[in-house]
Amino acid sequence: MADSLDENTLTVLARLSGLELNALERASLPDQFDSILTLIDRLQEVDTRAIEPLAQAFDHCMRLREDEVTSQNQRDLFQSLAPELVDGLYLVPNVME
Amino acid sequence: MDLNRTSLTALAQGLRSREFSSVELTRTYLERMAAHSSLGCFITVDPERSLLQAKAADARLARGESTPLMGIPVAHKDIFCASGWLTTCGSRMLSNFVAPYDAHVIQRFNEAGAVILGKTNMDEFAMGSSNETSFYGPVRNPWSTDRVPGGSSGGSAAAVAARLAPLATASDTGGSIRQPAALCGITGLKPTYGRVSRYGMIAYASSLDQGGVMAPSAADIALGLTVMAGFDARDATSVACPEEDFTAQLARPLEGLRIGLPRQYFGEGTSVAVTKRIEEALEVYESLGARRVVVDLPHSDLSVPVYYVLAPAEASSNLSRYDGVRYGWRASQYGDLGEMIARSRAEGFGAEVKRRILTGTYVLSKGYYDAYYLQAQRVRRLIQQDFLAAFEQCDVLMGPTTPTTAFAFGAKGGDPVEMYLSDIFTIGVNLAGLPGMSIPVGFDEVGLPVGLQIIGPHLSETRLLGVAHRYQQATDWHERVPALVQGGERG
Numbered sequence: 001m002a003d004s005l006d007e008n009t010l011t012v013l014a015r016l017s018g019l020e021l022n023a024l025e026r027a028s029l030p031d032q033f034d035s036i037l038t039l040i041d042r043l044q045e046v047d048t049r050a051i052e053p054l055a056q057a058f059d060h061c062m063r064l065r066e067d068e069v070t071s072q073n074q075r076d077l078f079q080s081l082a083p084e085l086v087d088g089l090y091l092v093p094n095v096m097e
Numbered sequence: 098m099d100l101n102r103t104s105l106t107a108l109a110q111g112l113r114s115r116e117f118s119s120v121e122l123t124r125t126y127l128e129r130m131a132a133h134s135s136l137g138c139f140i141t142v143d144p145e146r147s148l149l150q151a152k153a154a155d156a157r158l159a160r161g162e163s164t165p166l167m168g169i170p171v172a173h174k175d176i177f178c179a180s181g182w183l184t185t186c187g188s189r190m191l192s193n194f195v196a197p198y199d200a201h202v203i204q205r206f207n208e209a210g211a212v213i214l215g216k217t218n219m220d221e222f223a224m225g226s227s228n229e230t231s232f233y234g235p236v237r238n239p240w241s242t243d244r245v246p247g248g249s250s251g252g253s254a255a256a257v258a259a260r261l262a263p264l265a266t267a268s269d270t271g272g273s274i275r276q277p278a279a280l281c282g283i284t285g286l287k288p289t290y291g292r293v294s295r296y297g298m299i300a301y302a303s304s305l306d307q308g309g310v311m312a313p314s315a316a317d318i319a320l321g322l323t324v325m326a327g328f329d330a331r332d333a334t335s336v337a338c339p340e341e342d343f344t345a346q347l348a349r350p351l352e353g354l355r356i357g358l359p360r361q362y363f364g365e366g367t368s369v370a371v372t373k374r375i376e377e378a379l380e381v382y383e384s385l386g387a388r389r390v391v392v393d394l395p396h397s398d399l400s401v402p403v404y405y406v407l408a409p410a411e412a413s414s415n416l417s418r419y420d421g422v423r424y425g426w427r428a429s430q431y432g433d434l435g436e437m438i439a440r441s442r443a444e445g446f447g448a449e450v451k452r453r454i455l456t457g458t459y460v461l462s463k464g465y466y467d468a469y470y471l472q473a474q475r476v477r478r479l480i481q482q483d484f485l486a487a488f489e490q491c492d493v494l495m496g497p498t499t500p501t502t503a504f505a506f507g508a509k510g511g512d513p514v515e516m517y518l519s520d521i522f523t524i525g526v527n528l529a530g531l532p533g534m535s536i537p538v539g540f541d542e543v544g545l546p547v548g549l550q551i552i553g554p555h556l557s558e559t560r561l562l563g564v565a566h567r568y569q570q571a572t573d574w575h576e577r578v579p580a581l582v583q584g585g586e587r588g
Contacts, residue, residue, distance in 0.1 A: 017455050018417065019446070019451055020436070022443070025451070032513055035513065040469060043402050043473055043476055046399065054481060057528075058530060080197075081424035083421060092437065093432065093434045093437055
């Protein structure tokens with residue numbers, strides 16, 4: 001049911017996925033995608049009009065917990081993993097000039 | 098001591114009776130790991146840290162503390178965050194990530210006094226069935242080093258098979274415990290979804306991911322699962338059921354056990370050797386008092402298509418957190434913020450991970466969401482209903498874990514779908530949230546192991562382990578070790 005992956009669609013998908021693709025990937029992905037789409041298109045064979053979607057193995061709702069503090073702030077520990085940090089702030093390129 | 102033939106119970110007994118210390122035992126395993134490092138089982142080994150933990154366990158043993166795993170070395174899949182340990186999930190993206198906290202699983206093993214032997218190799222972000230997608234190189238199958246060990250828990254499976262660890266943690270989203278257990282000739286258990294907390298287990302497809310355990314035997318797994326399973330409020334899908342002793346039904350007889358054989362698991366596409374070994378295993382079960390019932394899982398051939406919609410969809414969302422800002426890989430050259438993120442992700446992720454992120458983005462995008470994502474969730478319900486109906490006629494289901502034995506490196510490298518189909522018998526269990534095991538039941542004509550899959554109803558792990566254990570008392574396939582480690586024992 002889905003169309004093959006053209007250059008434009010691949011560009012949009014890559015942007016939505018936050019991925020830069022190189023020339024080799026752009027060349028090989030359409031064929032690989034066709035194969036995956038052929039596989040997943042088999043789902044259209046089944047009549048599921050009366051069937052509710054199943055998102056989790058168990059249908060019950062997620063639990064809520066009391067709104068109370070369960071752990072302390074560990075900002076320094078977590079920030080020690082950052083690629084670039086200045087004065088306790090994560091450093092990224094300018095968003096606005 | 099002969100590590101090729103030592104059970105977890107015997108190791109624990111040896112520690113309690115001071116026959117050897119945890120430091121001695123840990124050192125013995127570390128030496129063995131170093132001697133077989135060419136198998137590629139481990140991404141991170143830190144002997145100093147391991148021995149420090151072993152020393153602490155020895156002190157606890159001396160004080161008379163004797164939990165079943167006190168002082169026992171355990172290998173952990175590199176998907177579990179372990180405080181102070183490099184935790185990469187098999188990816189360049191996390192090649193600099195030293196976990197700042199413990200996963201619930203790690204916390205439970207630590208509290209029980211187990212020693213972290215190292216972090217095992219795996220397919221990148223658990224996406225793969227051969228361990229070939231790891232940024233840290235392949236794992237070799239100890240039974241034949243030119244073959245894959247399966248995946249994604251290939252490092253854990255190969256480490257247990259080569260007896261480099263007596264027990265290893267693993268995780269299973271579509272077969273990642275059972276398939277490598279089968280290909281490496283060991284026992285592996287994927288528990289019921291929600292039985293083991295996902296807190297601190299790096300997410301791939303959250304509605305399917307489940308931590309579990311690998312060991313030579315079901316009896317060893319029962320000890321490991323008793324430690325790692327349990328309710329955890331930090332995992333919203335953790336099942337609130339009482340703590341269980343999973344060793345409780347190991348000795349339960351099998352008289353009257355109804356084994357369901359799904360018609361769809363015994364057709365074309367499974368190799369002759371695998372079919373034969375499964376039949377022989379079923380005959381053993383009959384001799385132990387079980388009987389066969391043929392059942393139907395009519396939608397089982399759709400489990401792979403359902404999985405390859407749902408798992409990539411969840412992955413595309415879960416992996417959006419890797420942006421090179423707060424932790425993880427960051428590209429060295431970039432212009433604006435968007436480019437920094439896109440390039441960091443392009444450099445940090447491997448080909449299979451990118452493919453799944455793109456697939457997930459595609460099936461969730463406008464115009465395709467209903468046709469793919471919702472339709473896959475509806476078929477998922479049909480697959481679960483098939484299993485529930487089958488369990489009205491039988492106590493457990495059995496069949497091959499994999500259609501073939503271990504394949505050669507690169508054998509399924511061209512078309513991604515060919516690799517996806519190697520999980521055809523295991524994926525349905527994840528979609529339905531059921532517990533499943535693989536146990537070794539013999540070898541093919543070139544000496545590669547064959548695995549029997551045993552599937553049970555939700556929360557039936559104690560019974561499943563008993564079913565596996567009785568078979569292992571009647572046979573010795575689980576005691577076989579690969580030639581390359583025979584004669585390598587120390588102590």
